[in-house]
Amino acid sequence: MADEETPGWARQLLAEVGDLKTSFEQRLDALNNSVKDIKKETRAIANRISNAEKRISDLEDGNACTSKSLKSLTEEVKNLQTKCINLEAQSKRNNLVILGLEEGQESGNPDKMIIDLLRHILELSDNDPVPEVERHHRSLLPRSTPPDPPRAYLVRMLRWSDRQKILGVVAKRKRLVWEGKPIRIFPDLPVEIKKKRAEYNDIRKRLRGTDIRYGLLYPARFIVTIEGVKHIYNNAAQATVDLQKRLPKIFD
Template sequence: MENRSRRVNLRIINIPEGSEKGRDPTEFISDLLMGSLGPDVLSKPPELERAHRTLAPRSGPGGRPRPFVIYFHRFQEREKVLRWTRQHKLKYRDTTLRVYPDVSAITAKKRAAFNKIKQALYQKGVKFRLLFPARLQVSFEDGTFTFETPEDAHVFYNERVMGKE
C-alpha cells in the first residue's frame, strides 16, 4: 500500500543544501526540471503537488545533502522525467543529480540486497534489470531469467555465468 501511494513520487539526490534559498521548494524543483530538461521534454513546467527534502537531519558542511521527494500531479510527467534522466545526465550547476522512483524503506532494502550480484553481472557484461518491487531479471545467452531472491541469482551466476569460463 505504501508503495502504491508513492507511485507518482520521484527522489532527486545531490541537490546542494540551501540551493532553494528561501524559495518555495515546489516552485524551485519545477523550475529546475524545466530548465534542465527543456521544452523538448516538457512543454511547460511540471505541475507538482509538493516537493520537499527528506526529514533526515541536515548534515554538516561537506556532508551529503538530503534528497528531495517530489510528488507529481500527473503520472505521465513523472514518467517523462524518469525516462529522460535514465538516458541523460541531469545537471544542476556543476552537480550531477540522480533521479529514482520513490519506494518504501522495506522495498529499498529488498532492492539493495541485489547490489552485489548486480555488480558481478555488470563486470561480466551480462545484461540485467531490476523489476518492481524487487526482482532481478537477467538476459543471458538463450533466454531471460527472473530471480525473487539474491541467493537464487547467485546460484545462477555461479553455475551459468562463472561456469562458462
C-alpha cells in the same frame, strides 16, 4: 528338679537365644516401621508424579493450542505487514527522490527551482510544457552541514506517467549534473523494499559495464537478459547461484 537336671550351658544358650529373639523382634519392628514409612512416601511421590504428569499433559495441550494460535497470528501479522508496505508503496507511487541537491538551492523560489531542474533533466526548451508537480520538499530530517551529504529532496508528480517518463530519461543518462554537482534520481519506495533491492547491489556491480541487460522489477525482483532469454529471480541468493552457472566468467 528340672532346673537341676538342665545343664548350665543349656540354660545360658536358651537365655542368649531369648535375647537374640528379642533383638530380632525389635529390629523387625523397626524395619516394618521403615517399610511403612517408605510405602507412605512412595504413595506420596506417586501422587506427586501423577499430578505432575497431568500438569505436564495440560501444559503440552495448552502449548499446542498456543503454538497454533501463534502461528496463525504470525501469519496474520506478516500479511498485515505486506499490506502496509503495499499501501505505503501506493501512496508513494508518483514520488521521486533526488539525491545530491545542495542545501539551500530551493531557497527563495523553490517552485522555479524544481521547474528548471525538470527542464534540465528532460532537456525541454523554455516553451515546452513542464510536467506538473503536486508538491516538493526536503526530507524531514535536521538540516545537514558539510561534510555530510545534503538531505534528500522529495518530489511528488501529479501524474504517474510523468514520473515514469522522468525515470526513463534518467536511466538512459549516465550522469546527471545540476548547478555543477552530480545528482541522482530514484523512485520513492518503502524502506523494506529498498533493503530487498539493495541485496542485488553486488550482482549489479558485476554486470555493470557488460553488454548484458538487467534491471529491477517491482517490488524487488531481478531480471537479466542472456542471449535473448529473460531470467527473473525473486531474491539475491537465487540470482547469484543461477548466474554463477550461466555467466561463470563474470561470477567466478
